[in-house]
Each structure stands twice: as structure tokens, then as C-alpha cells.
Amino acid sequence: MADSASRAVFLLQLTDCHLMPEPGQLFRDIDADSQLRLVVDDVLASGLPVDHLLLTGDLVHHGNAEAYRRLLDILAPLPGKRHWIPGNHDEIGAMRAASAMPCGREEVDLGHWRLLLLDSTSYPDGRGSGSLSETELVWLEQRLAQSTERPVLIALHHNPVATDSDWQDEIMLGNAADFTDLVAAAPQVKAVICGHLHQSQARSIGQARFWCSPSTSVQFKPAQADFLLESGGPDASPGYRWYRLYPDGRVESGMRRLAQVAPDPELG
Numbered sequence: 001m002a003d004s005a006s007r008a009v010f011l012l013q014l015t016d017c018h019l020m021p022e023p024g025q026l027f028r029d030i031d032a033d034s035q036l037r038l039v040v041d042d043v044l045a046s047g048l049p050v051d052h053l054l055l056t057g058d059l060v061h062h063g064n065a066e067a068y069r070r071l072l073d074i075l076a077p078l079p080g081k082r083h084w085i086p087g088n089h090d091e092i093g094a095m096r097a098a099s100a101m102p103c104g105r106e107e108v109d110l111g112h113w114r115l116l117l118l119d120s121t122s123y124p125d126g127r128g129s130g131s132l133s134e135t136e137l138v139w140l141e142q143r144l145a146q147s148t149e150r151p152v153l154i155a156l157h158h159n160p161v162a163t164d165s166d167w168q169d170e171i172m173l174g175n176a177a178d179f180t181d182l183v184a185a186a187p188q189v190k191a192v193i194c195g196h197l198h199q200s201q202a203r204s205i206g207q208a209r210f211w212c213s214p215s216t217s218v219q220f221k222p223a224q225a226d227f228l229l230e231s232g233g234p235d236a237s238p239g240y241r242w243y244r245l246y247p248d249g250r251v252e253s254g255m256r257r258l259a260q261v262a263p264d265p266e267l268g
């Protein structure tokens with residue numbers, strides 16, 4: 001049996017839960033609390049061997065500490081060490097009021113891997129975009145310079161690459177080139193993951209794989225000029241991603257969706 005130094009580490013990503021301030025309030029016609037509970041049930045039923053649970057932002061729709069406490073209560077049955085980063089809908093002060101977990105810039109040991117968490121909520125434009133602050137970029141550059149041997153996974157809320165949707169490309173990471181230049185110059189970065197898009201994506205940034213997880217709430221239809229919700233079929237249902245990080249730097253990702261709870265097309 002593999003020991004902890006040689007086995008793969010399993011990371012579960014949940015994102016864009018968009019819990020409303022009060023339980024029972026609807027977010028785009030769905031009960032985000034109920035859907036998140038179904039996601040938790042699915043993770044438990046799947047038997048996925050979760051070592052770490054990463055929440056990549058927009059965890060509540062309007063930030064307040066009580067909504068974050070509700071979120072953590074719903075997630076309580078899941079195994080794994082918790083980590084979270086803010087999205088454009090989050091309030092860092094409320095996250096910190098709800099939990100002693102670090103929030104934002106953080107370096108985490110994942111077995112042989114190193115996880116770098118970034119806060120991409122600087123310089124918001126009021127429509128959903130965000131950027132990495134100069135402090136964030138300098139910190140990332142220093143971390144990458146100090147750690148060239150171990151494989152690195154970077155997580156941030158905003159997507160740092162365009163995804164062929166005009167309206168979403170306008171609210172992607174504002175200073176994406178600054179970020180992707182750092183990634184391309186650091187071969188130990190094996191993967192970059194984000195939320196924000198409310199859809200599955202699998203692309204590349206230089207040598208690194210790039211993945212986005214579906215939301216645990218509503219999904220946005222890919223490759224659109226204007227905002228459009230997925231309104232039926234499996235791609236409309238809540239989902240999540242997982243990552244298996246091998247000691248030699250290989251990474252696998254998979255996605256699960258809850259097709260049985262797809263929103264009613266009439267509500268789309």
C-alpha cells in the first residue's frame with residue numbers, strides 16, 4: 001500500500017454556490033442551498049477519496065457572515081481539509097467573520113504538490129470582473145522562484161484565459177497577461193483552476209493544464225455573445241470537479257454533474 005509521500009493527493013473543487021442571504025430565497029429561480037446539499041450527497045455517494053476541499057469563490061451571492069456559516073454547515077459532512085478563496089460576489093470581511101480559515105493568498109502543501117491560492121477580486125469593475133493586485137503578482141512570482149522542484153497547482157476565481165463568450169471574456173481576469181506570463185515562465189506549474197464561468201472548461205496555459213468547474217448552482221451556456229443560462233439537459237445541472245495529483249507531477253481531472261436536478265427549462 002502506498003505511503004502518504006508516494007500516493008496521489010485528491011482535491012475536490014466546489015465553486016459558485018451563490019447562496020442567498022436567507023435560506024429559501026431563490027437565486028435565478030433555483031434554491032442554491034438545496035442544490036449544494038445534493039452535491040454534498042453526490043460526493044459522499046461517489047466514494048471519491050477527498051483529501052482537500054477547495055471552494056473557488058462566489059460562495060454566496062450577497063456576502064454576509066450568516067450565509068457563509070450556512071455554507072460551511074451544508075459542507076460539514078464532507079471529508080477533507082478546507083480552503084477557500086473569494087470571488088467577485090464574496091465579502092472577505094464576512095468570510096473571515098464566519099470562519100478562522102485563511103481567506104485569499106495562501107500557500108498549501110498537498111503532499112508532494114504545492115497549492116497556491118490567489119485573490120483575484122482587486123480592481124472590480126462592478127460588472128463581475130476582477131484582477132490580481134500588484135502585491136498578489138509579486139507574491140506569486142516570489143513563490144514560483146522559491147519553489148522550482150515541486151509541481152504547483154494555482155487556483156483563483158476569475159478565468160485567466162478567454163473562452164469564446166464575448167460577455168464572459170469582458171469580465172475575465174483583468175490583467176490576465178501578467179498572470180499567464182508568470183505561468184508560462186514556470187514549468188513547475190502543472191495546472192491552473194478557476195470558477196466564475198459557471199461551466200466546464202479544459203484548456204491549456206503554456207505547459208499548464210487549465211480547468212474550470214461547473215457551478216453547484218446555475219450554469220452559463222458556453223460560447224455566447226450575450227448572457228444565456230443553460231436551460232435543459234445534463235449541462236444545465238449542478239456539477240463539480242476533482243483533481244488527482246500524482247507525486248511525479250501528473251494531474252488528472254474529472255467532473256460530475258447531477259443531471260437529475262437540472263433546472264426546469266421554463267424557468268431558464
Ligand SMILES: [Fe+2]
Pocket residue numbers: 016018057058087196197198
Ligand atoms: Fe458565480
